[in-house]
Amino acid sequence: xxRFVGRLCRGxxxxxxxxxxxxxxxxxxxxxxxxxxxxxxxxxRVGDDLRVQLTNxxxxxxxxxxxxxVTALDAELIRIEPDSAFTLKVSTLHFVDGTSFPFTGDDPVxxxxxxxxxxxxxTLSQSRTAVASASLVAGLVAVARAALHTGHVSPGxxxxxxxxx
Numbered sequence: 001x002x003r004f005v006g007r008l009c010r011g012x013x014x015x016x017x018x019x020x021x022x023x024x025x026x027x028x029x030x031x032x033x034x035x036x037x038x039x040x041x042x043x044x045r046v047g048d049d050l051r052v053q054l055t056n057x058x059x060x061x062x063x064x065x066x067x068x069x070v071t072a073l074d075a076e077l078i079r080i081e082p083d084s085a086f087t088l089k090v091s092t093l094h095f096v097d098g099t100s101f102p103f104t105g106d107d108p109v110x111x112x113x114x115x116x117x118x119x120x121x122x123t124l125s126q127s128r129t130a131v132a133s134a135s136l137v138a139g140l141v142a143v144a145r146a147a148l149h150t151g152h153v154s155p156g157x158x159x160x161x162x163x164x165x
Contacts, residue, residue, distance in 0.1 A: 034122075034123060035051045035120035035121065035122055035123075036121055036123050037118065037119075038050075038120060038121050044080075044086070044121065045077070046077055046079060047076065048076070048077045048121050048122075049075075049076055049077075049121070049122035050075055050076070050077055050088070050119055050120065050121060050122065051072055051073070051074050051094075051119070051120045052072060052074075052088065052111065052116055052118075053071065053072045053116070053117040053119070053120075054070065054073070054111075054115055054116065054117060055117045057115060058111070058114075058115030059071055061115055062109070062111065062115065065105070065109050066103070066105075066109065067093065069096040070094065071094055071095060071096050072093075072094035073090050073093055073103070073109075074090070074094075074122075075088035075089055075090040075092075075109075076088065076089045076091070078108050079108075081110065084112075084113045085111060085113065086113070086116070087108045087109070087110050088108060088110075088111060089108050090105065090108075091103055
């Protein structure tokens with residue numbers, strides 16, 4: 001496989017088409033989701049990926065489990081307790097200053113509904129998916145055209161230029 005894709009800044013290593021495709025796919029998959037508010041009639045279900053906005057009281061009371069100044073968390077809903085509390089497998093913490101970090105704890109966290117300001121479900125965004133897919137295709141076409149025009153590869157897949165005498 002030709003190594004025409006480019007060079008990384010560190011170490012001068014070339015990245016192959018597989019690496020570029022994997023990076024583009026990760027970007028595409030990550031950008032195709034959004035969080036939609038949950039209406040009461042279709043409340044959260046076990047297995048849903050949620051963004052839970054905490055109340056001020058929730059931020060204070062959950063500080064011993066999540067750390068200080070956490071205003072929201074991304075989590076999978078593991079269980080809805082009989083007292084309506086959510087048991088969550090937390091993946092990401094969102095802080096009052098706008099930063100976000102992965103949650104390093106392994107244990108599920110029980111959150112009373114009284115500590116929750118709002119809840120949103122993570123859903124596939126069709127418009128973002130369409131835009132990201134079109135951008136990905138356009139980018140790959142541009143890379144392929146640039147490689148063909150620089151002579152690093154020929155349309156037949158081999159090295160460019162005439163064969164040696």
